[in-house]
Amino acid sequence: MxxxxxxxxxxxxxxxxxxxxxxxxxxxxxxxxxxxxxxxxxxxxxxxxxxxxxxxxxxxxxxxxxxxxxxxxxxxxxxxxxxxxxxxxxxxxxxxxxxxxxxxxxxxxxxxxxxxxxxxxxxxxxxxxxxxxxxxxxxxxxxxxxxxxxxxxxxxxxxxxxxxxxxxxxxxxxxxxxxxxxxxxxxxxxxxxxxxxxxxxxxxxxxxxxxxxxxxxxxxxxxxxxxxxxxxxxxxxxxxxxxxxxxxxxxxxxxxxxRNEPYYGMGAGAHGYHHGERHINIKGVQPYIDAARQQLPRLETRQVEPSEAMEDFMMVGLRMLDGVTADRFHSQFPGIELRDVFGETIDRLIGSGLLQYSPTEKRYRLSERGVPLGNEVFGAFLS
The missing domain is CATH 3.20.20.70 (Aldolase class I)
Structure with a gap:
């Protein structure tokens, strides 16, 4: 990550x-x-x-x-x-x-x-x-x-x-x-x-x-x-x-x-993601104000397990019509290969015509048929 x-x-x-x-x-x-x-x-x-x-x-x-x-x-x-x-x-x-x-x-x-x-x-x-x-x-x-x-x-x-x-x-x-x-x-x-x-x-x-x-x-x-x-x-x-x-x-x-990259999230109810951790801020206006005067106004903070981060990478990355690449996956998860984790799911989606693969780019993207059925594709990567 x-x-x-x-x-x-x-x-x-x-x-x-x-x-x-x-x-x-x-x-x-x-x-x-x-x-x-x-x-x-x-x-x-x-x-x-x-x-x-x-x-x-x-x-x-x-x-x-x-x-x-x-x-x-x-x-x-x-x-x-x-x-x-x-x-x-x-x-x-x-x-x-x-x-x-x-x-x-x-x-x-x-x-x-x-x-x-x-x-x-x-x-x-x-x-x-x-x-x-x-x-x-x-x-x-x-x-x-x-x-x-x-x-x-x-x-x-x-x-x-x-x-x-x-x-x-x-x-x-x-x-x-x-x-x-x-x-x-x-x-x-x-x-x-x-x-x-x-x-x-x-x-x-x-x-x-x-x-x-x-x-x-x-x-x-x-x-x-x-x-x-x-x-x-x-x-x-x-x-x-x-x-x-x-x-x-x-x-x-x-x-x-x-691209599942980190971002600061500030304000009432805002979400943030950095250093492998996700947080949600306190949602109510006055409770947020009171909390922020004392410390970071967090409602919840949790570590993201590597397996969850990998699932997120695929689900949000495939929303882009450029899709995801094995190289970008490897850069976020060093030492782990995309196909070692998701090869079976990917092959099944390619077989059903929802994903396509570019060998020269090592890139997976939604097919024309898969674009309107995106939610079905994204859900396939949830364990």
């Missing part, structure tokens, strides 16, 4: 204007929250962290949530200055911030750009106003266009949007229209996700009551294939199960996860 300090940093801002009906992320409605206290605690966690795990040059930063862009411009400036104070950022750093359309006025975007942010990922989800309301989003399609225009006017060029499929009452036709409108924006990166029903969400309650009219499994597959074909035909290559980009605009931060 990799034992050097992480070169990737994830920071969690858990505040939202409201809770979407499908969301099970660690997020809290903004009203009444101690935001300034949270940002102070977050900086204290940064201080504790760099004292214990001295950082190398940081290549990627990702600020997620919640909705980080609910911070006011002064709060945003305070937060971004703390990041640069505690972590040395590479001159070529990819610094991503998630944003909700309608929460990025020009003043806030200027503070973000001045503070080092150079990539924005907008949670658009759909270009159908009725569907946005159906899933609990508070923005509308006009907000999307205004937010993209604002970001471009400030000088942001590395922009991404999320779209969702398999939504209640969604059809192939309405999805196709959303994809068309998304592509008309001519962005360099698109992420497309199928709705999953998670516990502790309004949609889970409705699903249990049989009150959530979702597309059938066959329709869901058709939606995914539609998206794949539309994005590829528009010149955005599929580099991961759910992600499409122009060459050079792939999410470098997310590739850290998919």
């Amino acid at each position: 990799i034992t050097t300090s992480p070169r990737a940093l994830y920071i969690h801002i858990p505040f939202c204007t409201n809770k979407c009906f499908y969301c099970d992320f660690n997020s809290f409605v903004l009203k009444g929250q101690p935001v300034e206290d949270y940002l102070e605690a977050l900086e204290q966690e940064m201080k504790w962290t760099v004292e214990q795990i001295k950082p190398q040059m940081i290549d990627t930063v990702f600020v997620g949530g919640g909705t980080p862009t609910v911070l006011t411009p002064p709060q945003m400036e305070l937060f971004l200055s703390a990041v640069k104070r505690h972590f040395p950022l590479s001159e070529q750093v990819e610094f991503t911030m998630e944003a909700n359309p309608g929460t990025t006025d020009l003043d806030k975007l200027q503070v973000m750009r001045d503070g080092g942010v150079n990539r924005i990922s907008f949670g658009v989800q759909s270009f159908d106003n009725k569907l946005l309301e159906r899933i609990g989003r508070i923005h509308n399609v006009d907000d999307v266009y205004r937010s993209i225009e604002n970001a471009r006017s400030i000088g942001f060029t590395n922009l991404s949007i999320d779209l969702m499929f398999n939504l209640p009452d969604q059809t192939l036709e309405t999805l196709d229209e959303s994809v068309s409108r998304a592509l008309a924006l001519e962005l360099p990166h698109y992420s497309l996700y199928g709705l999953k029903i998670e516990e502790n969400t309004l949609f889970h309650t409705l699903y249990q009551r049989d009150e959530l009219p979702l597309p059938s499994e066959d329709e869901e597959l058709e939606m995914y294939l539609l998206i794949m074909n539309r994005l590829k035909n528009a010149g955005r290559h599929q580099y991961e199960i759910s992600n499409f980009a122009l060459p050079g605009y792939e999410s470098r931060h997310n590739m850290t996860y998919w």
Whole structure:
């Protein structure tokens, strides 16, 4: 396993204007929250962290949530200055911030750009106003266009949007229209996700009551294939199960996860992975604040056994359409050969047409048939 300090940093801002009906992320409605206290605690966690795990040059930063862009411009400036104070950022750093359309006025975007942010990922989800309301989003399609225009006017060029499929009452036709409108924006990166029903969400309650009219499994597959074909035909290559980009605009931060490489994780409920150890932070806002004033605000810390790390390597690595190589496996697990551990499983998946092998690269990747059946492939590597 990799034992050097992480070169990737994830920071969690858990505040939202409201809770979407499908969301099970660690997020809290903004009203009444101690935001300034949270940002102070977050900086204290940064201080504790760099004292214990001295950082190398940081290549990627990702600020997620919640909705980080609910911070006011002064709060945003305070937060971004703390990041640069505690972590040395590479001159070529990819610094991503998630944003909700309608929460990025020009003043806030200027503070973000001045503070080092150079990539924005907008949670658009759909270009159908009725569907946005159906899933609990508070923005509308006009907000999307205004937010993209604002970001471009400030000088942001590395922009991404999320779209969702398999939504209640969604059809192939309405999805196709959303994809068309998304592509008309001519962005360099698109992420497309199928709705999953998670516990502790309004949609889970409705699903249990049989009150959530979702597309059938066959329709869901058709939606995914539609998206794949539309994005590829528009010149955005599929580099991961759910992600499409122009060459050079792939999410470098997310590739850290998919390569099973270490990363710092900070903020309430954040996950981190370094030196063979995974941690989860305390999830509640006030409990996190109280804990971070005293020590690292950990909820749980555990060593990752080599066998689990190897399984993780295969499951997340095969999400990338480039797949995994025997050499990269060997570099993370010196003295161990990929086929010695997973040869039987690999041969079975190749035999069933879900994986393919490149002898010259010693590379395994999902086949065309395996891409829409990725979960079946990933699960095969669990002991």
